[in-house]
Structures are given as C-alpha cells and as structure tokens.
Amino acid sequence: MVQKYQSPVRVYKYPFELVMAAYEKRFPTCPEIPVFLGSEILHESRSDDGAIHIIERSCKLNVDAPRLLKKIAGVEYVFFIQKNTVNWKERTLRIEAHNETFANRVVVLETCSYSVHPENEEWTCFEQSASLDIKSFFGFESTVEKIAMKQYTSNIKRGKEVIEHYLKELISQGITFIPRWTPPPVCGQKDEQTPAAGDTAAGTPLDSGEVISFPGTAPQFATDKLDADYIERYLGQLTPMQESCLIRLRQWLQETHKGKIPKDEHILRFLRARDFNIDKAREMLCQSLSWRKQYQVDYILQSWRPPALLDEYYTGGWHYQDKDGRPLYILRLGQMDTKGLVKALGEESLLRHVLSINEEGQKRCEENTNIFGRPITSWTCLVDLEGLNMRHLWRPGVKALLRIIEVVEDNYPETLGRLLIVRAPRVFPVLWTLVSPFINENTRQKFLIYSGNNYQGPGGLVDYVDKDVIPDFLGGDCMCTVPEGGLVPKSLYQTDDESESSDHIRLWTETIYHSANVLRGAPHEIVVEILEGESVITWDFDILKGDVVFSLFHSKRAPETSHKEATLPSTSAAGDNMQLIDKTWVLGVDYSRMESPLVCREGESIQGSHVTRWPGFYILQWKMHGPPPCAATSLPRVDDVLASLQVSSHKCKLIYYYEVLASKDFR
Secondary structure, eight states: OOEEEEOOBEEESSOHHHHHHHHHTTOSOOTTSTTEEEEEEEEEEEOTTSOEEEEEEEEEEEOOOOHHHHHHHTOSEEEEEEEEEEETTTTEEEEEEEEOTTTTTEEEEEEEEEEEOSSOTTSEEEEEEEEEEEOOOTTOHHHHHHHHHHHHHHHHHHHHHHHHHHHHHHHHTTOOOOOOOOOOOOTTSOOOSOOOTTOOTTOOOOTTOOOOOOSSSOOOOOTTOOBHHHIIIIIOOOOHHHHHHHHHHHHHHHHHOOSOOOOHHHHHHHHHHTTTOHHHHHHHHHHHHHHHHHHTGGGHHHHOOOOHHHHHHOOEEEEEEOTTSOEEEEEOGGGBOHHHHHHHHHHHHHHHHHHHHHHHHHHHHHHHHHHHTSOOOOEEEEEEOTTOOGGGGOHHHHHHHHHHHHHHHHHSTTOEEEEEEEEEOTTHHHHHHHHGGGSOHHHHTTEEEEETTTTSSTTSGGGTSOGGGSBGGGTOSBOOOSOOOBOOOGGGOOOHHHHTOOSSOOSOSSOSSEEEEEBTTBOEEEEEEESSSSEEEEEEEEEEESOEEEEEEEESSOOOOBOOOOSSSOGGGGTTOOBOSOTTOOBTTTBEEEEEEEEEOTTOEEEEEEEOOSSEEEEEEEEEOOOOOOOTTSOOOHHHHHHHHHHTTSOEEEEEEEEEEEHHHHO
16 A cells, blocks of 8 residues: 655745755755655756756665664664755756665655745745655565554654754854856846846855756646645644645545535544544545535535424523533433423424534534634533433433434544543443444544532542533532423424424434324225234324324234325325224234233323233224214213213324334344
C-alpha cells in the first residue's frame, strides 16, 4: 500500500528572498538536522537572464533502523537525489527528491515548494507532499514502512524550526533585507520592466543557491488551503500525519463532492472516529453527507419546532459550559417519561429533536472556540439518573434508544467530549448492559459514572464543572431551567399516523409502535410464524379509545392475509384493520386458544408474553368488547345496554408493539 503525506501550508512571516538565504544555509551540511550527513552537487545551471537557477544534489542520510536490518540490507546510509529549481522572477522554489538507494525495492517521492503568500507579498508559504511505496524488502516490508514513516514525520516540523533558526541567525548578523531579482539591462535598449516596489536595480540573489522552483510560472496558491496556524488555533494540536489526512480528505471532497463541503472540524471528527484511516473515514463521511442531504438535516435548526409536549416533558437543555469551555448539556433522564414521550410523539419526533440538539451543540462549539480562543470541538453531557426505574427499561423504549444512538454515532462522531452520569441507581447496570455494546469504544471511554452522592466533593462534578454552574437539584447554587418532566398523560398518546403527520421527510420509514382500528365485527389480527418451539412472543399495547378483548391463538395452517369490511355503514373507518382468521375456521379444530381472553379498558397499558410450545402460526387478536350474551329468561342490564350504545357509536383505537425472542434471549 502506498503511504502518502500532504502538509498544511506553513507561513514564514519573512520575504521570499530572505527565506531563500536561510534555506541555502542548510547546505552542504546542516548540524541542525542530524539525520542529514551531507550533500554533493551533481549538476548546476542558470538561465541566460539569471532568473532560473537549478541545482541537482546527492544527499547522504542516516537511517535510525535496527542494526540487524541494516546488516541484512547491506547499507549504513541511504542516498537521495534532490533537484532544486528556484525562479527568482516568479519568487518560487520547487524541490523534487527521490531515493537512489534500493530504488528497485522502495520508491520514495517528495515535492516541496516555497512561494509568496497570496495576501501578503512580504510573507512566504511552504508546502510539502510525499509518497512511500515499498515493493519488496527481504520480508521486512511492514517494518521498513513503520521506520520510514516514523522518521519522516518526526523531521517534518523540524524543517520549519531549522529555517526559523537560520532566519534568526541572518537577522543577528544584520541581514534583514535582500533585494528582489530584476532583469539585466540589454545593451543599447531601455529596460521595459518596471521594478516592483522595494526592488533594487542592483539587487541579485545570493550566489550560494540551492533553492527550488518550477521554471516558468509560479504555482497557484488556493486561498482555501489550510495553513498550520489555522489548524492549531481552530482544530487543535495534530500530528503531521493527522494534518495530512485532514488535508487529503478535504481536497478529495472539494474535487468530487457536488454538495456543500462540511466544515473542517466536522471532517476531523470523522477522521478521529476511524483512527485517521482515510479510506474508512471517507466512506463514513460520504454516507453521512448523503443522509444529511436526503433528510435536509442542514436546515433542521431553522425548520424544526419542538411540539409543546417536548418543551414540557423532555427533561434536557443546555446549561453554560464545563471547565474546559465545552458546552454543557443536562439531561434529567430519571425524571423523563420516555415511555410516554414515545407513545405520545413517536420515535420520529424524538429523533428529530435529538438531531436538533446535536446541530445546536456543534454551533455552540464554534461559538466557544471564538470566545475562549482555543479549539472546542465537543461538548459535555451531564446525565442525572435520580428516579430511573424499570419503567425506563421496557423493551420498545430501549429499542428506540438504540436506534437513536445508532443514528447519532454514524453522523455525529466525536462530538461528545465527556459524559458525567450521576446518582446512578441499582437498576442502571441493567440499562448499561443493554446499551453499551452499541456505543463506540472511543465514546465509552469518556463515561464517568457516580452512584449515590459520590459526585459531591473532590473527584466529583467540581473537577469538571465550575462550582457556580452546578445545578441546584444537584446541590449547587445555579438555577437550572431544564424542565422537571413528569408522566405524560395517556390522553395525549397518539397513533402513528397522528403523531407523524408532518411536512418533513420521514427519517424512519418504520415505527416501533403500530396503530390499529377495531370495529364491531372487524377485529384486528397479526400473525407470527414460529419455526421452533420455546420461543417467546412479547407484546405491549395501549388502548387509546374504547374497550377491546385481547386473545392469542395457534394454528398449524397459514392464515390468508386480507382486509375485511366492518359491519358498520362506513367501511372506510376500518383503516388499517386486518383480519386473518377465516370465518370457516372452527375453534378447537382449525385453531386453538393459547391465552385466555383479556378485557382491556380504555386508557389501559398492557404488557405480556407467551412461551410457545409448538411451531406454527400464532395469531394476536384485538376485537371490540361487547356485553356478554344474556339468558333467554333474563333482561339485559342497564350498564350493558349503555356500554353497547357507547361502543357502537365509534371505533376502538390502539397502538401496539410485538416481538419474538429466542428463549435464551428473553431474560
């Protein structure tokens, strides 16, 4: 595999001519670079007007490699051929180097360039790129690659330090200005070229030349290139190879991506999430960019307006920042009725709200970077688990949580700087066991968990959050505006078609909870095929309107799926009503009852499970509840008559969830 390197733009705040004078001091030897043992000029030439100066050298380098490897290779040193081309007219220097030693086994190519800064002609820019291709090396290809990359990257920033060292040396000697090149006058003709400001007619370059540039035109400097000072100021300390990965991925996006190019800090997050493997980061980032475009996530902060229900019952919000300047998000998960929110709003609204929180977090990171004058690319989340109980661990809710985690992990990597979990109850290990396998290892390492009151005092929150911003409900003095939550009234529960009605493109095509209408004479039925016994069918449903009877049946015959018409005048009211048990089937012959009928009243939540004994088809049925048949000699009760009149005037509504688990997974 070919290893590549691309540097950011490094800026010297000195004129090009002075930087060239400093560069020439590196030859023929340079004590400041111990690995560089010396050089010998092989060829030198100049153009007639003196504007182009080309020098070709053989450079001798020491290699910090194991003695055994040097002995096997049969060499103590390696030699490189370096061609330096300086164009004094265009004020550019280009360096091209390749290895002479082991050229048939290893190919090393390097290109460097010095040029005038596009916005300040008194400054000089430097760029560097290289590639390493080890074709074969006595079976030590991997070892040689690691040694070469380690030695190369360790000397990259050293190169800039050396130039700055010689610049200071020149200045200490009183050399602060070197005139620019001017064309020699032609005998008998007036010079047609007007010297640039600051040029001296007698000015000539230093004659010790060993500088680089292309003959002809100067290389184009793109104003959107990354320079080293910008990276350090806004993105943080990166190794040379990390800088290279960022620049190469950024360049690839600029060349191939047709949509909006993400910000540099966003690209860097994907590289960090994939340990700076540029191919894996590119794949992950492209999938995320496609997802953002498809669902218009870039506009979510402008388009998303949380329902009033979220404002009242979603117990999370932003709250100042931590000691490192990261935005601080507080989530009182133990006080949140996650079950009620899922049933009242649906996963789509909750996911969209979580995405808006992540988008807001990135925006706050940018603001804090400018406020505090240092790179802030992630936020801190403080989760209070006081009140967490088994209600939070019901399976549909955990499933919805895992789906949200998956979306966030795929599209907002490395945005969580630290997660502080306080007042973790005894039930927390159960939740952690369910959730932790779906969280990236890098993210899990950022979790700090405190049980009871361990978060108080040294080693607790005060180590990460200033005392004056610790929320009042955690014993601090700062008033926190995060809602206190509470149980969502069941009267606010909605069917999926009601909760998901929106102009937005659906982020999820499938919902965890499904809805159904139950009419007189038109029960709603679903079938579950069991291939092996000892499986477990689980269900969870809420009766939103009317009373229904729930039953579970088993049949060896596969029922035919069909929509049946209700006995009401308006058959369209049946909606998504589904019937599976044919009217010709006989109970006890064609199918049998597995669970006793359960009467479920309006507003009730029902959870249950059934361990299957035989393979076959299991049918879950909800039908409208009516009064029991009366004996011929008795009169109907008043309550039964009223109930009959009530249910006959409307349909019953319910939302339900079911799942089949292997018996070993049920616990």
